[in-house]
Amino acid sequence: MLQVYLVRHGETQWNAERRIQGQSDSALTEKGERQAWQVAERVKALGITHVIASDLGRTRRTAEIIAQACGCDVTLDARLRELDMGVLERRHLDTLSEEEEGWRRLLVNGTPDGRIPEGESMLEMSNRMHAALNACRDLPAGSRPLLVSHGMALGCLVSTILGLPAWAERRLRLRNCSISRVDHQESPWLAPGWVVETAGDISHLDAPALDELQR
Numbered sequence: 413m414l415q416v417y418l419v420r421h422g423e424t425q426w427n428a429e430r431r432i433q434g435q436s437d438s439a440l441t442e443k444g445e446r447q448a449w450q451v452a453e454r455v456k457a458l459g460i461t462h463v464i465a466s467d468l469g470r471t472r473r474t475a476e477i478i479a480q481a482c483g484c485d486v487t488l489d490a491r492l493r494e495l496d497m498g499v500l501e502r503r504h505l506d507t508l509s510e511e512e513e514g515w516r517r518l519l520v521n522g523t524p525d526g527r528i529p530e531g532e533s534m535l536e537m538s539n540r541m542h543a544a545l546n547a548c549r550d551l552p553a554g555s556r557p558l559l560v561s562h563g564m565a566l567g568c569l570v571s572t573i574l575g576l577p578a579w580a581e582r583r584l585r586l587r588n589c590s591i592s593r594v595d596h597q598e599s600p601w602l603a604p605g606w607v608v609e610t611a612g613d614i615s616h617l618d619a620p621a622l623d624e625l626q627r
């Protein structure tokens with residue numbers, strides 16, 4: 413059975429400042445670097461064969477640390493990027509106007525086609541994330557890949573595997589450097605296809621970062 417590990421990148425400067433990143437980028441904080449080493453230590457005994465990361469800087473850095481511990485290379489896949497949050501990227505969550513806050517809420521509160529101006533819909537993100545996950549099925553038999561991606565992107569992937577709508581991802585708290593696992597099962601007796609084994613595990617972190625929305 414194919415097991416795929418899903419890791420959100422370590423805490424970044426803008427996560428800590430409550431600024432919207434999306435497909436813009438900021439560096440890992442000192443805590444974020446430590447989280448990356450801790451998740452690497454946790455997964456190094458799991459037999460990871462491939463580390464595949466979103467091509468944004470924060471996921472690349474986290475993936476490099478994990479790959480070093482696992483003894484493999486990092487492959488980049490732009491389909492694993494965070495949601496494109498259009499004109500709201502780089503903005504501080506606390507300085508949004510009422511109209512801007514409305515765009516954000518439209519996106520996370522139940523309209524699959526809702527999008528921030530110049531941004532991407534949850535449905536579009538869900539489609540590319542599933543394509544990246546399904547590509548793992550083409551790896552050689554016995555592979556055990558680990559994907560390094562983002563909060564909304566991974567939340568959307570896990571939610572939709574559970575049969576929830578893409579925007580349900582905001583009901584799932586995937587903190588920085590949390591580990592989730594999804595398996596692809598063929599059993600005719602159980603739901604065939606992807607199943608969620610675990611989501612949002614942070615038991616390996618000594619300093620879990622608050623989610624930016626909790627701060």
Ligand SMILES: O=C(O)[C@@H](CO)OP(=O)(O)O
Pocket residue numbers: 420421427431432433434435494561562563564
């Ligand atoms: O883009 C962002 O600001 C956040 C949203 O949850 O995602 P991440 O920090 O995981 O890239």
